[in-house]
Amino acid sequence: MTDLPPPSLRLDLDAEALAANWRALDKMSGAARAGAAVKADGYGLGAANVLPVLARAGARDFFVAHWSEVPGVIAHVPPAQVSVLHGPRNEADCAFARATGVRPVLNSIEQAARWQASGGGACDLMVDSGINRLGLPMEAIGDPVIDGLEVEILMSHLASADEDVPQNAEQLARFRQATAAIPARRRSLANSAGIALGGDFAFDVTRPGIALYGGVPRSAFEGVIRQVARPRAAIVQVRRIAPGDGIGYNASFRAREAMRVGVVSLGYADGFLRARGRDHAFRHEGAALPLLGKVSMDMVVVDLAAAPELGEGDWVEVPFDLPDEAARSGLSQYEVLTTTGVRLRR
Ligand SMILES: *Cc1c(COP(=O)(O)O)cnc(C)c1O
Numbered sequence: 001m002t003d004l005p006p007p008s009l010r011l012d013l014d015a016e017a018l019a020a021n022w023r024a025l026d027k028m029s030g031a032a033r034a035g036a037a038v039k040a041d042g043y044g045l046g047a048a049n050v051l052p053v054l055a056r057a058g059a060r061d062f063f064v065a066h067w068s069e070v071p072g073v074i075a076h077v078p079p080a081q082v083s084v085l086h087g088p089r090n091e092a093d094c095a096f097a098r099a100t101g102v103r104p105v106l107n108s109i110e111q112a113a114r115w116q117a118s119g120g121g122a123c124d125l126m127v128d129s130g131i132n133r134l135g136l137p138m139e140a141i142g143d144p145v146i147d148g149l150e151v152e153i154l155m156s157h158l159a160s161a162d163e164d165v166p167q168n169a170e171q172l173a174r175f176r177q178a179t180a181a182i183p184a185r186r187r188s189l190a191n192s193a194g195i196a197l198g199g200d201f202a203f204d205v206t207r208p209g210i211a212l213y214g215g216v217p218r219s220a221f222e223g224v225i226r227q228v229a230r231p232r233a234a235i236v237q238v239r240r241i242a243p244g245d246g247i248g249y250n251a252s253f254r255a256r257e258a259m260r261v262g263v264v265s266l267g268y269a270d271g272f273l274r275a276r277g278r279d280h281a282f283r284h285e286g287a288a289l290p291l292l293g294k295v296s297m298d299m300v301v302v303d304l305a306a307a308p309e310l311g312e313g314d315w316v317e318v319p320f321d322l323p324d325e326a327a328r329s330g331l332s333q334y335e336v337l338t339t340t341g342v343r344l345r346r
Pocket of ligand 1: 039207
């Protein structure tokens with residue numbers, strides 16, 4: 001096929017910042033080694049983009065949610081370093097784990113029995129220490145099926161690590177009970193926010209996700225974690241607006257004076273939700289380009305007054321400081337990051 005013309009959207013990944021974030025989280029993990037959660041296509045940034053950087057920085061444990069994510073991950077890192085969090089639902093999942101060499105994370109007696117029936121071997125085990133999401137109930141820990149497992153990483157997941165609440169200590173205490181009862185080569189409890197809870201939470205491996213990619217789930221990461229993703233969008237048309245003209249759907253912005261505006265090729269279909277567009281601005285070399293009117297599916301309109309040199313085909317910067325975007329929109333930092341549209345990654 002003929003080559004595609006150049007895109008009008010792009011996602012610049014600051015590989016140095018990503019590597020620096022992993023190193024910072026690894027250091028904050030103390031004696032434990034930081035792994036990396038790369039589910040949801042590397043939290044929306046493209047697993048193929050983030051994996052080589054994380055592996056080069058030193059990450060050796062990678063966590064995905066779905067089996068469908070495995071091929072995209074083992075194209076970049078050894079399968080023995082990959083854990084699949086959702087666990088084996090059936091014989092086909094077990095066979096896929098064996099064929100590829102990735103480890104299933106077992107989340108129940110049933111999954112443990114299924115894995116053993118399919119031949120057993122190295123696996124990970126998730127215990128539910130109180131999040132009531134996936135994981136083996138604490139009551140099931142003494143079950144003979146669990147005793148027979150060859151557990152590489154025994155893990156649990158914190159529900160409220162981004163808050164100072166008693167639940168953190170409660171989950172830590174339960175996880176300690178689990179580690180005392182279940183032999184495993186390595187133990188893992190902390191996600192990004194959990195790393196900031198201190199050495200007690202670190203065990204052998206930590207599992208940061210959001211903070212690798214620029215998220216700041218606790219204040220301890222402020223000034224440490226760097227912005228990784230920098231989306232940019234091109235101006236596809238420049239227009240002159242007369243006083244009284246409305247802009248965009250429902251004419252929710254109406255010009256008071258003559259304006260020069262740019263139509264930019266980015267909208268909610270690219271993850272730039274209307275909730276993020278309110279009272280906000282794109283940027284160009286430090287100049288603010290206020291958004292005018294509603295974000296529509298594929299476009300926004302910006303005021304070009306502060307950057308008269310910009311014209312059709314020029315790129316503008318889409319704001320993507322995760323804490324700031326979350327605070328403005330009411331979305332979580334996870335939502336801002338993972339809804340980054342697929343068109344940006346191409
Ligand atoms: C997503 C996930 C992580 C990473 O969590 P962050 O809050 O993004 O750091 C770690 N462990 C498990 C089990 C997860 O599902």
